[in-house]
Amino acid sequence: MFSFDTGVALITGGGSGIGQAVAVSLAGAGVPVVVADVNARGIDETLAHIRTKGGEGLGVELDVTQAASVDRAFGAAEDWKGPVTSLVNSAGILKVEPFEHFPEAAFSQVLNVNVTGSFQCAQRAASGMKAAGFGRIVNLSSVSGYRAGVGRAAYGTSKAAINGLTRQMALELGRYGITANAVAPGPTVTAMTEPVYNAETKASLLPMIPAGYLADPEDISAAIVFLLSRQARYINGQTLAVDGGYLASGMLQTAELKL
Numbered sequence: 076m077f078s079f080d081t082g083v084a085l086i087t088g089g090g091s092g093i094g095q096a097v098a099v100s101l102a103g104a105g106v107p108v109v110v111a112d113v114n115a116r117g118i119d120e121t122l123a124h125i126r127t128k129g130g131e132g133l134g135v136e137l138d139v140t141q142a143a144s145v146d147r148a149f150g151a152a153e154d155w156k157g158p159v160t161s162l163v164n165s166a167g168i169l170k171v172e173p174f175e176h177f178p179e180a181a182f183s184q185v186l187n188v189n190v191t192g193s194f195q196c197a198q199r200a201a202s203g204m205k206a207a208g209f210g211r212i213v214n215l216s217s218v219s220g221y222r223a224g225v226g227r228a229a230y231g232t233s234k235a236a237i238n239g240l241t242r243q244m245a246l247e248l249g250r251y252g253i254t255a256n257a258v259a260p261g262p263t264v265t266a267m268t269e270p271v272y273n274a275e276t277k278a279s280l281l282p283m284i285p286a287g288y289l290a291d292p293e294d295i296s297a298a299i300v301f302l303l304s305r306q307a308r309y310i311n312g313q314t315l316a317v318d319g320g321y322l323a324s325g326m327l328q329t330a331e332l333k334l
């Protein structure tokens with residue numbers, strides 16, 4: 076039902092979690108995928124999954140905060156198959172500290188990876204997409220970009236910034252056949268959340284998620300893959316919550332009436 080334009084997809088953070096699920100799913104649909112990550116072991120793991128599906132993948136070590144590293148990764152993709160026409164900015168980090176004691180260095184690091192990293196990769200991708208007359212950018216936002224969470228001063232701020240950055244990309248690149256959208260996942264079980272969700276945290280989240288469970292990476296990657304498809308060409312500048320209804324809900328009890 077969905078098809079993809081010719082060209083390469085580059086997935087930052089492709090060595091784990093949501094990025095890995097996108098890489099495997101796209102490669103399974105016949106798209107050549109560059110798996111880019113700081114974690115070499117994660118890259119190998121994703122490439123092994125891609126091979127199992129009979130897909131084509133290239134692993135590239137990438138630190139999204141370093142302009143030279145970003146340029147090298149895109150250069151490797153271009154040498155392999157030509158311009159990157161699909162970019163998924165899934166590289167991200169989460170640091171949880173109380174607001175009053177949040178170390179400035181940690182705050183800057185989160186902004187640097189999550190926001191500046193996505194900016195740098197999209198900026199590097201834009202020229203190739205422009206030349207191809209086609210491009211798809213999907214940034215990873217979060218429900219934390221809309222709702223505050225304890226300890227998430229840096230993370231939540233970075234994801235709110237991603238929503239704005241996505242609109243900016245959509246406006247300035249739209250005329251070249253490029254779309255930029257964001258996906259805002261709800262709580263998803265990955266390596267990122269493993270250390271910050273204990274059993275009590277998970278139990279406290281569940282009543283707020285109408286779907287009744289925490290997402291798997293595949294729940295999120297399905298929406299990302301759709302936004303990368305040809306058929307999504309008229310969707311631009313949006314942030315799509317993929318959260319089981321978390322952002323839609325608020326009041327859980329009205330007098331004696333409750334779910």
Ligand SMILES: NC(=O)c1ccc[n+]([C@@H]2O[C@H](COP(=O)([O-])OP(=O)(O)OC[C@H]3O[C@@H](n4cnc5c(N)ncnc54)[C@H](O)[C@@H]3O)[C@@H](O)[C@H]2O)c1
Nearest residue numbers: 088091092093113138139166167215217262263265266267
């Ligand atoms: N898991 C969730 O609940 C959740 C919810 C909302 C949004 N998100 C967002 O989705 C994205 C993916 O998260 P995930 O849950 O799959 O996390 P994850 O930790 O499983 O994967 C993130 C990947 O990014 C890589 N990475 C980190 N810093 C990097 C850097 N400087 N350069 C290149 N790669 C780097 C890591 O090595 C890792 O492989 C993130 O942007 C995250 O903020 C996750």
